[in-house]
Amino acid sequence: MRIQWMLTLASLKMFIRQREAILWTILFPLLVVILFGFVRFNGVGKIELGVVNEAGAQGADLLSRIKAVRTIEVSEGTRDSEMAELGKGERDLVLIIPAGYAPAGGATDLTAFGDLEAKPQVTQLGGLVLQRVLDETTFAAAPGVRRSTLSTLPFKSRNLTYIDFLLPGILSMSIMQMGIFGVAFSFVSLKKRGILRRLWVTPIRPGDFIIAQVAMRLLVLLVQMTIMVGVGVLFLNLHFIGNLALICLLGILGGVVFLGFGFSLAGISKSEDQVAPLANIITLPMLALSGIFFSRSNLPGFVRAATSVFPLTFLADGLRSVAIDGAAVAQVMPQILGLALWGAVSCALAIRLFRWE
Amino acid sequence: MKQSGDIVLEVRELVKRYGDTVAVDGVSFSVRAREIFGILGPNGAGKTTTLECIETLRPVDAGTIFLGGLNVRAQAQEVKRIIGVQLQSSSFFDKLSLSELLVLFGEMYGRHVDPLALLDEVELRDKSRSQVVQLSGGQKQRFSIAAALVNDPVVMFLDEPTTGLDPQARRHLWGVIKRIRSEGKTVVITTHYMDEAEELCDRVAIMDAGKIIAMAPPHEMIDALVAGGFRRERVERLASLEDVFLNLTGHTIRDE
Ligand SMILES: Nc1ncnc2c1ncn2[C@@H]1O[C@H](COP(=O)(O)OP(=O)(O)O)[C@@H](O)[C@H]1O
Ligand SMILES: [Mg+2]
Numbered sequence: 001m002r003i004q005w006m007l008t009l010a011s012l013k014m015f016i017r018q019r020e021a022i023l024w025t026i027l028f029p030l031l032v033v034i035l036f037g038f039v040r041f042n043g044v045g046k047i048e049l050g051v052v053n054e055a056g057a058q059g060a061d062l063l064s065r066i067k068a069v070r071t072i073e074v075s076e077g078t079r080d081s082e083m084a085e086l087g088k089g090e091r092d093l094v095l096i097i098p099a100g101y102a103p104a105g106g107a108t109d110l111t112a113f114g115d116l117e118a119k120p121q122v123t124q125l126g127g128l129v130l131q132r133v134l135d136e137t138t139f140a141a142a143p144g145v146r147r148s149t150l151s152t153l154p155f156k157s158r159n160l161t162y163i164d165f166l167l168p169g170i171l172s173m174s175i176m177q178m179g180i181f182g183v184a185f186s187f188v189s190l191k192k193r194g195i196l197r198r199l200w201v202t203p204i205r206p207g208d209f210i211i212a213q214v215a216m217r218l219l220v221l222l223v224q225m226t227i228m229v230g231v232g233v234l235f236l237n238l239h240f241i242g243n244l245a246l247i248c249l250l251g252i253l254g255g256v257v258f259l260g261f262g263f264s265l266a267g268i269s270k271s272e273d274q275v276a277p278l279a280n281i282i283t284l285p286m287l288a289l290s291g292i293f294f295s296r297s298n299l300p301g302f303v304r305a306a307t308s309v310f311p312l313t314f315l316a317d318g319l320r321s322v323a324i325d326g327a328a329v330a331q332v333m334p335q336i337l338g339l340a341l342w343g344a345v346s347c348a349l350a351i352r353l354f355r356w357e
Numbered sequence: 358m359k360q361s362g363d364i365v366l367e368v369r370e371l372v373k374r375y376g377d378t379v380a381v382d383g384v385s386f387s388v389r390a391r392e393i394f395g396i397l398g399p400n401g402a403g404k405t406t407t408l409e410c411i412e413t414l415r416p417v418d419a420g421t422i423f424l425g426g427l428n429v430r431a432q433a434q435e436v437k438r439i440i441g442v443q444l445q446s447s448s449f450f451d452k453l454s455l456s457e458l459l460v461l462f463g464e465m466y467g468r469h470v471d472p473l474a475l476l477d478e479v480e481l482r483d484k485s486r487s488q489v490v491q492l493s494g495g496q497k498q499r500f501s502i503a504a505a506l507v508n509d510p511v512v513m514f515l516d517e518p519t520t521g522l523d524p525q526a527r528r529h530l531w532g533v534i535k536r537i538r539s540e541g542k543t544v545v546i547t548t549h550y551m552d553e554a555e556e557l558c559d560r561v562a563i564m565d566a567g568k569i570i571a572m573a574p575p576h577e578m579i580d581a582l583v584a585g586g587f588r589r590e591r592v593e594r595l596a597s598l599e600d601v602f603l604n605l606t607g608h609t610i611r612d613e
Binding site for chain 2: 002003006007010013014017018193194195197198199200201202203204
């Protein structure tokens with residue numbers, strides 16, 4: 001126990017004294033968040049409309065006419081789920097088609113909700129477009145009937161920004177980079193320079209050294225997560241409402257997954273030159289497709305399905321749900337299980353592939 | 358020969374292969390307590406492999422090794438506790454000072470060492486806050502000896518500690534090694550310098566192509582050769598070029 005602790009402390013000391021390491025693990029991810037965070041991605045795109053159809057078949061015609069409008073992107077859901085999405089800023093407007101609504105049934109009042117204050121143009125424009133579609137639907141069903149009216153009610157959304165999306169993603173990314181690149185490069189160098197051989201003529205066991213290395217990196221990871229979330233909340237207007245303990249749990253699970261891959265790579269590589277391409281082959285697809293910088297919802301269906309099981313996707317989605325939506329353990333159970341499964345795979349691989357020489 | 362003691366290391370019929378290469382081919386020798394035992398041989402003779410088998414770093418193909426009453430092949434962990442090792446090509450962690458490294462290595466044996474006392478032993482006290490990368494070749498080798506001393510070992514193994522050092526640094530290291538022996542340690546050293554073997558070792562084994570081809574105290578080997586009628590083609594001059602060099606540049610070490 002004592003020697004593992006001493007080795008952890010020594011590793012931590014070595015890590016902290018490496019300026020580049022601090023730069024890459026703490027400053028670089030922060031810089032990425034800050035830079036990307038200030039780039040505005042909200043050009044005038046489509047109107048994100050949530051529709052809650054409580055009128056069943058009676059609402060179908062209206063719904064299909066709304067869907068036909070080019071400038072509107074429709075998502076359907078229950079009142080609760082759509083209002084939650086609106087709260088997060090994922091929808092610009094949520095239209096409720098109430099239970100009594102019928103196109104030819106005479107005047108009914110429909111309601112739409114939107115953050116009129118934060119998104120004045122989109123909500124107004126959306127309201128106008130919806131009223132027009134509503135009129136068309138009524139006219140098509142029964143030309144003489146008095147028109148139904150739509151009123152748009154204000155709803156205060158949390159108005160999440162790109163930073164809220166990005167920061168958990170970047171956190172996941174740097175956990176992956178530290179696990180894979182950090183471990184693989186440093187172990188290959190320790191191997192090549194004979195430092196490990198020197199350790200094996202002392203009575204310490206290889207396991208002691210590995211435990212110390214893992215513990216050191218998990219400690220660094222916790223500090224890194226705290227700093228990123230702290231800077232996010234204090235300076236970048238991060239809407240953090242999550243449970244820190246759960247964030248740490250996910251971070252550590254993710255750390256174990258990627259450390260396992262890092263040790264596997266260190267096992268099969270003889271030099272740094274061999275590590276780099278392998279590490280890139282593993283990490284680049286995940287960086288691009290795991291929803292770190294951009295939402296995976298725009299990916300083609302089969303790619304989205306395939307990437308949904310990437311370990312980085314589990315980690316990023318999990319961290320994001322907890323940090324931004326305040327998800328509890330039960331809600332991120334799929335991510336926890338996914339990471340645990342990947343952790344088992346990567347550790348098994350590391351045990352098989354890791355070589356001391 | 359100096360005091361001879363009990364046998365602390367006994368190697369019998371040691372064989373080690375790497376694929377088809379027989380690196381060590383039935384080597385036997387024993388080392389007595391408090392002696393400096395040299396293994397002399399050209400590159401590729403199998404010196405490093407022999408040491409690494411004794412040091413528990415390599416699985417052995419055949420033969421037995423007893424060290425301090427322990428069977429090396431069966432009791433590797435216990436053996437590690439009583440040996441001090443300087444590997445031919447190995448380094449230490451960056452970013453830790455010499456003192457921190459010695460403390461850490463001490464902890465690996467469950468010992469609390471006094472780093473400055475160990476550094477005194479190899480005359481590196483003033484470098485206690487430096488890192489290994491900042492040391493010269495001779496200083497690195499001396500530090501490596503200090504690190505091998507943290508567990509107060511019974512036997513020290515030094516693999517070509519003076520290769521690549523300038524004459525002054527070599528002589529300095531010889532002084533350190535002799536002092537360690539005088540403090541009661543047994544030293545096994547490999548070298549391919551004849552003068553070094555002659556100067557340092559109580560007994561040497563000459564190794565070539567995986568086999569020991571001669572083993573005796575250096576002066577006995579020379580006497581035997583001379584008695585057999587051997588004469589150098591040219592009579593030895595009273596001084597060598599190295600003497601000239603040392604006379605001109607002095608014996609003080611340059612690497613610090
Ligand atoms: N890890 C290894 N794998 C394969 N062959 C090796 C290895 N280490 C040493 N050898 C071979 O074993 C022989 C003895 O090497 P070594 O013990 O290093 O000799 P020395 O230390 O006397 O120079 C050489 O032929 C060398 O090429
Ligand atoms: Mg050698």
